[in-house]
Amino acid sequence: MSEVVSRYGIIKGAAHIDLYPGGSLRSCVVTEPNEFLTPFGALVPLHQDNGIRRKPGKPITFYPNGCLKNLPLQAQTDIPTSLGMMPAEYLAFYEDGSLHRVFPLDGRLSGYWTEEDEGELARKMDFQLPCGIFETRIIGIQFYPRGSVKSITLWPGEVISVNSPLGPLEVRTGISFYPGGRLKSLEPARPTTVQTPLGAIQAYNCRSLGLNGDANSLCFSEEGTLVSLMTSSDEIELTGKNGEKHPFRPGCEQNLFNPEALDPIPLKVEFAGNKVLLHQNGVREFNLQDYAFAVKSQNLQAGCSGCASCADCAGHCES
Template identity: 40%
Template structure:
């Protein structure tokens, strides 16, 4: 099949195509120039795989209702968003047609093209948010259907300062926001002291991976107070009404790539109206006492 008609126009030079069970196009790969007409303007899907740095799995994908789900652009293409005009090599859309994700670059990391090469090609962008403003290179940005920013992912080597209810937080990987723009979560770059109802905890996750910033280890309620955090550095002792003590401390697990190295397994602490949850166990705050100590691992 060389051509196929969609609600956005005729697709030409189809080299591979997949359909849903009802015959609706699911995705395709192109080898010829063509234009599709969308609410974001005339867009040109990727059709040339000669550029060695570019990923080229598919040119277009669609939802079952026929709406565009994603497009890999032939070249950098400007998309108008709530935070201004952004250049994209890959864009993903919500099912209702609104922009969902934008990736300024869409390169493949190989022995010939490194992450550093891709980073150097990236352009700095300026952003203004409720928690502050910054100018950085980004990997991607995620939007709600309303158009508001949902999350923003930084390059691994970069960090920004996020102003929170608990002070300024040096943030790596990125952050997520509530629809009203309030900070929802971020990934601390270093040990960050957070005053909680059970004591002062050091928010930090040694094991944070950072594929994107949709979810992070330090989470806030919409009013800015703490919702949950990971701590890799604190020991929590809970003494119940019967005088029994329950001790929680970070654990260890073998590194995925080197079994001679042990990685820290942080504690997850969640805060509710009258309860706190440590890992999988809940405690009533009023009927228990809590002691937080900096954890020092014993070596045998």
Template identity: 35%
Template sequence: MKTVTTRFGTFGVQDMVECYPYGALRAVIPAKGTVITTGHGAFIPRSEATDERTKTGASLEFYPDGALRSIILQNRTPIATPAGEVLAEQILFYPDGAVKRVFPLCGRTSAYWSQEDEAGLLMPFAVATPLCGVTAKFLSLAFDDRGRMRSFTLFPGQIVDMDTPAGPVPVRIGAAFHPDGALRSVEPGRPTPVPTPAGMVLAFDPDATGITGDVNSLEFDPSGRLKHVAMVRTKLTVRDQAGNEQEIMPAIRESLCGNSETEPVAMTMAVEAGRLVVRRSPKEPAITVVGAQSGDFPARAAILPPAGLFAAMQQSACHGAPVSF
């Protein structure tokens, strides 16, 4: 049997051995019974596929300097993290050995193994975030190189309630944190009223499909001030210096369901120094609303009832044409 020598000892490997262009070991499938000892404990990497959900390919990956980058475990194994002990199937590391991301499950979905099948293997468990304890089914937990929680990612369909600088928000997909532990962002799980410099808006992004909770549509700066929000069923009325008013509403597209109907696109608002930057859709130019020195903005928001958005569009002469104020 072929063997390789690493920082973690010499061990047998199977046929799959991948190297960097200059020869350093990049990825392998180790022989059965191989044990990798790290600063976080001893782990047995996956050496064989046991069922249809087991991923194929390398279970050990290394950085160019030989440090361990990733390990997929033969069986779920406890690992101590800054958020508490987690039963993990995959662990990612920083080059210095600190835990980067932990995956409670690491299965593949196919015609024979669904996302629901995968989620059924996991029971909700408690995680200590910088703000509060959260109990749910998690796809992954991420940490920075100093051991501080960077984000958590929920299994699809999971929603947890969290207190945010904008008030209580039901959260799906995940949440991210600033290095000091302050909340960086969350993805609202349902349309939720949120205060902004223009007034109350309905925060929600129906197109949010984040693979991780690292980046979300409702964002805050370290002091808790709103930085960005995606809005539905919300109309902005903007007034120029001459007193003229213009309504800005979400753009409309054909339904993604392919039924020839139309649906609104989430409109976004970024809060920057002295201005609001609004986008009716990702494909349209930004609309800049400049504020007064007092921090007031010549814009006011109104949340519309479910049928009110289309009615307001029919009555509006400009339909939110992109202009700057």
């Protein structure tokens, strides 16, 4: 083990040191206690094994200018944010030193430590945002460089209620925001009827993995108009002025691990001015004034493996 110079002082017990071509520190692992003095307080990087949940070896990373980029913490530490103090075991920063992401927990999942074990440590947090007041467990929260909330990723299984341009909606996975605080996107917790220029469509992404809430399937402009959605159950048929028909519907693909199972592929519908863009095997663009539209729910029986239950998704794929 050795010592290495950083803008936060001498880093003791440094190992696996990686440098940028110019010689500045890119990353290292530490095996001894260190204290970094930052605008967010004195932060102690992860350096000591604390059992089956967290082990040392996760690197500290830096930008070329020497500022911290990613920092695993030895113990959960309260960090000042625009929402107040938040507990953190892992932090990410922008290149100017401002706070990018806060992760309250940073356990390493394994055969000995499961998501359920980690979930027992996740405590509910209170949020007061323009879209509503709610209490929930989160995986992480992302901030804009100036400090406003950019997105919140919910803990698996958590559902919150928010005020949206469509009215109150229940949300899973996450929500994202514009810098001014207005809602940018959300992940509907269940199939939700949305009025669109094509008619009423059931918005739901049955393939949402819940990994982060940065980009979700139901999206709005900053003014509150509908930008895009995904549907896992509805077929959309466009009829041109000469009677030509263009059907679009959610698809299926063979599961990689079970050739007898089908995984659903939601249909993405996007609106841009007087046009609708349908994302299926590429993107097809249509002028709204040139077509008539019909939306109908598919009566599908799922043999799929892409979601928790077919009842939740209203079915996706024909067997």
